[in-house]
Amino acid sequence: MPTTSLPESLIATLPGGYYTSPETFAAEQEHIFESMWFCAARSSDLGKPGAYRTVTVGRESVLLTRARDNSVRAFFNVCRHRGARLCTQESGEVSRAFQCPYHAWTYDLQGKLVAAPNLTKMPDIDRTAYGLAKVAVTEWLGYVWICLADDPPSFEEQVVGEIVARLGDVGAIERYAVADLAVGRRIVYDVRANWKLIVENFMECYHCATIHPELTDVLPEFANGYAAQYFVGHGAEFGADVKGFTVDGSDGLDRIPTVAEDQDRRYYAITVKPQVFVNLVPDHVIFHRMYPLAVDRTVVECDWLYLKEVVDAGRDLSRSVELFDRVNRQDFAACERCQPAMSSRLYAGGGVLVPSEHHIGAFHDWVHDRLADRLPR
Amino acid sequence: MIPVCRLADLPRGEAYRLETDPPVAVFHTDDGEVLAIDDTCTHQDASLADGWVEGCEVECPLHASKFNLRTGAVDAPPARLPVRTHQVVLEDGVIYLLLSDAPPNLPPCAVARAGGGFA
Numbered sequence: 021m022p023t024t025s026l027p028e029s030l031i032a033t034l035p036g037g038y039y040t041s042p043e044t045f046a047a048e049q050e051h052i053f054e055s056m057w058f059c060a061a062r063s064s065d066l067g068k069p070g071a072y073r074t075v076t077v078g079r080e081s082v083l084l085t086r087a088r089d090n091s092v093r094a095f096f097n098v099c100r101h102r103g104a105r106l107c108t109q110e111s112g113e114v115s116r117a118f119q120c121p122y123h124a125w126t127y128d129l130q131g132k133l134v135a136a137p138n139l140t141k142m143p144d145i146d147r148t149a150y151g152l153a154k155v156a157v158t159e160w161l162g163y164v165w166i167c168l169a170d171d172p173p174s175f176e177e178q179v180v181g182e183i184v185a186r187l188g189d190v191g192a193i194e195r196y197a198v199a200d201l202a203v204g205r206r207i208v209y210d211v212r213a214n215w216k217l218i219v220e221n222f223m224e225c226y227h228c229a230t231i232h233p234e235l236t237d238v239l240p241e242f243a244n245g246y247a248a249q250y251f252v253g254h255g256a257e258f259g260a261d262v263k264g265f266t267v268d269g270s271d272g273l274d275r276i277p278t279v280a281e282d283q284d285r286r287y288y289a290i291t292v293k294p295q296v297f298v299n300l301v302p303d304h305v306i307f308h309r310m311y312p313l314a315v316d317r318t319v320v321e322c323d324w325l326y327l328k329e330v331v332d333a334g335r336d337l338s339r340s341v342e343l344f345d346r347v348n349r350q351d352f353a354a355c356e357r358c359q360p361a362m363s364s365r366l367y368a369g370g371g372v373l374v375p376s377e378h379h380i381g382a383f384h385d386w387v388h389d390r391l392a393d394r395l396p397r
Numbered sequence: 398m399i400p401v402c403r404l405a406d407l408p409r410g411e412a413y414r415l416e417t418d419p420p421v422a423v424f425h426t427d428d429g430e431v432l433a434i435d436d437t438c439t440h441q442d443a444s445l446a447d448g449w450v451e452g453c454e455v456e457c458p459l460h461a462s463k464f465n466l467r468t469g470a471v472d473a474p475p476a477r478l479p480v481r482t483h484q485v486v487l488e489d490g491v492i493y494l495l496l497s498d499a500p501p502n503l504p505p506c507a508v509a510r511a512g513g514g515f516a
């Protein structure tokens with residue numbers, strides 16, 4: 021923390037070390053990513069029984085799949101025999117079972133141990149107890165959310181509550197029918213920056229007029245520097261001459277029919293801590309998930325979701341996708357510009373937040389609370 | 398004749414493992430046939446009752462060898478030797494077996510080699 025007192029307009033950021041210290045990152049992995057609900061995949065990534073994905077959550081690899089009864093299952097991606105990583109592919113499909121490549125312990129889609137060499141000679145091995153270890157899982161908004169905690173927090177409070185706090189009520193997001201939309205485009209960004217720099221960037225719009233010329237053309241109020249997230253229930257209004265949320269302000273795609281009149285021609289942005297950002301516009305939803313992989317590396321997977329009939333008809337999504345793809349690249353370049361300076365001697369005490377960024381202070385308080393007394397001294 | 402179980406207790410698509418020495422696997426196929434073969438795969442010690450049945454073939458759960466349930470023949474490697482088949486008799490809704498008296502083709506037993514190092 022800065023030792024000098026700050027002028028009233030300014031409050032302190034986190035110290036530079038929070039963005040560079042492997043110990044801090046390890047504490048965040050344990051007390052944030054492995055303790056909270058984490059959005060791991062789009063439900064349609066697991067399109068049918070046997071389809072799977074592996075994702076890194078905190079320090080763990082998690083195996084997601086769909087069982088024969090069509091329910092989504094999540095397991096630690098660790099063989100119960102001698103610990104081999106069960107699946108090494110990021111995604112794929114098995115016909116009926118996961119088999120460890122080491123000694124061939126074989127698990128069905130519900131995680132039960134169904135076969136192993138000499139297994140029938142060891143009738144005392146309980147096939148469920150020695151099945152894959154389960155991870156808590158739920159589906160919401162067409163996404164698979166998992167929680168590695170032994171005693172998961174309330175999903176309602178952590179996830180739904182955050183959306184309600186931002187939009188005023190859960191009905192506001194339900195009107196976008198997010199679960200029923202189809203993935204029109206997915207782009208994965210490998211960002212060389214600490215995950216908190218990405219959250220902070222997403223929370224403020226002080227940078228918008230400087231680095232997002234296309235976005236500011238579509239949403240002129242962004243030039244005043246106040247993020248759409250600043251006010252509860254506020255959506256930034258499209259410019260008068262803007263037809264749709266596209267890179268050149270031309271027409272967008274078909275409007276989601278259940279979107280309310282007062283949500284039309286507006287852009288809403290929501291941060292769901294710790295790793296989800298959602299943007300809502302009348303004709304699509306942009307859904308980002310961060311996968312923090314190292315103190316200075318974060319993979320961001322971003323889906324552009326449209327009405328199913330729009331995607332099925334093969335409509336041209338390019339101008340629609342390009343607007344936020346550019347915004348993402350502009351933002352991530354800014355985060356990558358900050359990352360190397362986080363270890364500068366000059367930044368050891370951190371930087372400052374101007375008034376339109378002061379709400380980021382609440383994020384920093386939250387990080388402090390999660391890590392309280394848990395950081396190595 | 399050895400009694401196995403009631404037919405009603407073995408739904409189609411399922412298998413029953415009879416703890417004889419060596420054990421026998423009794424399958425009720427999707428087509429409604431009841432067929433019995435040695436339970437132990439001839440490649441390594443795996444239970445074929447834990448395998449996957451398609452038509453009148455069972456796929457070993459460990460390395461995907463396939464055995465014909467009617468003849469015991471190997472339909473897909475890595476197993477090379479067939480399993481024995483056993484005669485099934487249905488009487489009053491109960492499944493009975495007449496065990497084959499041919500010598501079984503059991504896999505080399507890893508347990509017997511315990512203590513020996515082999516990577």
Ligand code: FES
Nearest residue numbers: 099101102120123
């Ligand atoms: S470590 Fe997986 S079967 Fe041995």
Ligand code: FES
Nearest residue numbers: 438440441457460
């Ligand atoms: S044990 Fe049956 S194929 Fe290897």
Ligand SMILES: [Fe+2]
Nearest residue numbers: 221227232351
């Ligand atoms: Fe931005």
